[in-house]
Amino acid sequence: MAKAVDAAKLPDKLRVRPGARIVLREPAARATHGWRKADAERALERNRHELGALQYRMYAGGHHALLVVLQAMDTAGKDSTIRHVMTAFNPQGCTVHAFKAPNDLERQYDYLWRAHRCVPPRGSIAVFNRSHYEDVLVVRVSQLAPRAVWQRRYRHINEFERLLADCDTRVVKIFLHVSKAEQKRRLEERLEDPKKHWKWDAADLDKRRQWRDYMQAYQAVLTRCSTAHAPWYAVPADRKWFRNFAVSQILLNELRALAPKLPKVELDPDSYRIF
Ligand code: ATP
Ligand code: MG
Secondary structure, eight states: OOOOOOGGGHHHHHBOOTTOOOOOOGGGGGOOTTOOHHHHHHHHHHHHHHHHHHHHHHHHHOOOEEEEEEEESTTSOHHHHHHHHGGGSOGGGEEEEEOOSOOTTGGGSOTTHHHHTTSOOTTOEEEEESOGGGGGTHHHHTTSSOHHHHHTHHHHHHHHHHHHHHTTEEEEEEEEEOOHHHHHHHHHHHHHOGGGGGGOOTHHHHHHHTHHHHHHHHHHHHHHHOOSSSOEEEEEOSSHHHHHHHHHHHHHHHHHHHOOOOOOOOOOGGGOOOO
């Protein structure tokens, strides 16, 4: 087996270079960059500890915010990534927002309104389980709006994210790349295991039928919306243990780069006596 890529260098391998033309190929979903399961699980555990420590400083410092966008085809594991990785964070400083089809109220506004309402305040982390990108994914594939309408949204989205970046919110976008073959296995598992029946959604099969169109729509997103201020990462997701480790490493590198510091406090402990 090839030598494992250094943990700290892995995010760089998964990051989509701005302007690079991305083609999603099935085998890429199974990549592990030389990592073995047991090592990745240990690394995930270590990463979770450091993520917790960095979040503590970020929360106390109150300067930066972190927005994590998760997008994927069904069964790629958005929910389980949140469960395995985001549990590193103190719930007090982290919120998760799931974006479904817009409701009556949301439809009265521009499509970015509901996303903007959920961005994290300074010191906090927000995770988007699906996001404003649905407005150039499902909307494009299912033709919920004319081409001319969704075409101009890539620009809006880049500018929206630029605004967030300019205001100290780091935007990190993660595409969990599952292959069509692996999705088949996971859907079959859901049918076979009564404990997973609650996850079954016949509508997922419609999306599966539109697989090629979705891959095209995702390619457009990755190609057009990965910027220096708000990068996309394409994470191989066919192996759950690699997916979890890779996401933890991406967040770790991103938080390390923010280098959050405890606030400077002028406090002379000797001047107080607790009665
Ligand atoms: P689960 O893992 O629980 O299935 P999910 O994210 O697939 O989670 P669902 O309730 O099954 O949640 O699906 C939400 C649906 O809402 C998705 O099919 C998604 O494409 C759709 N959706 C999200 N945003 C929009 C939007 N802006 N316009 C239309 N549909 C949207
Ligand atoms: Mg679903």
